């Protein structure tokens with residue numbers, strides 16, 4: 001497989017800080033021997049509270065309590081959210097500058113759970129994208145229809161609305177990049193995954209919409225489309241067969257090394 005693959009582990013609020021650190025440690029030590037020099041990037045997205053320690057684990061050479069700093073491992077740090085200002089009187093929020101200080105390179109934005117439970121709007125998503133890009137953070141923007149929207153045949157309308165608003169006034173300069181995660185809400189585990197055919201249909205729509213915002217070269221060089229929703233070791237390769245899919249956002253199957261390592265290894269061995 002020649003294309004660069006992004007596997008994004010969205011740990012949600014599922015692990016304690018200790019569990020998250022232990023998992024990161026195992027992934028780094030078990031995985032990176034084989035992953036090195038492969039065209040696969042693994043992005044760990046723990047809770048904010050675990051970012052500092054996991055950032056340190058990823059940078060260290062051996063034990064969690066010491067060792068050399070290393071930059072050659074394909075494990076990167078991502079956050080699950082960010083606020084759309086850099087500084088100010090915003091109690092409880094986290095700034096992109098603070099994330100950068102911890103070594104964060106990616107930020108998940110607009111996850112359906114935040115849209116559903118925290119009232120995150122399309123406008124918030126747009127503002128968060130802009131602040132990420134301004135701070136050299138790569139936004140991982142989640143879009144996807146709910147079960148009801150799909151049943152009412154509003155999938156396309158939803159995708160068009162979410163994507164159009166997310167990309168409003170966005171230009172991608174220099175090294176700026178974005179990742180778009182198509183994640184149908186009805187396919188998030190424990191629900192069954194969307195079929196590759198269903199995913200492909202929406203990815204074609206997304207590609208089409210992207211042309212209203214960026215030229216072909218920008219799309220090719222700076223925009224990555226991935227799929228999310230019940231991805232595991234048994235189905236990841238089916239999604240990667242879709243030519244424009246370059247990775248996956250993985251929730252449940254990223255929470256245990258026994259499940260996550262086979263998923264990553266299946267890609268690498270391909």
Ligand code: PGA
Pocket residue numbers: 010183187188189228229230231249250251252253
């Ligand atoms: P899942 O979650 O892999 O458990 O379906 C994906 C996500 O919600 O990001």
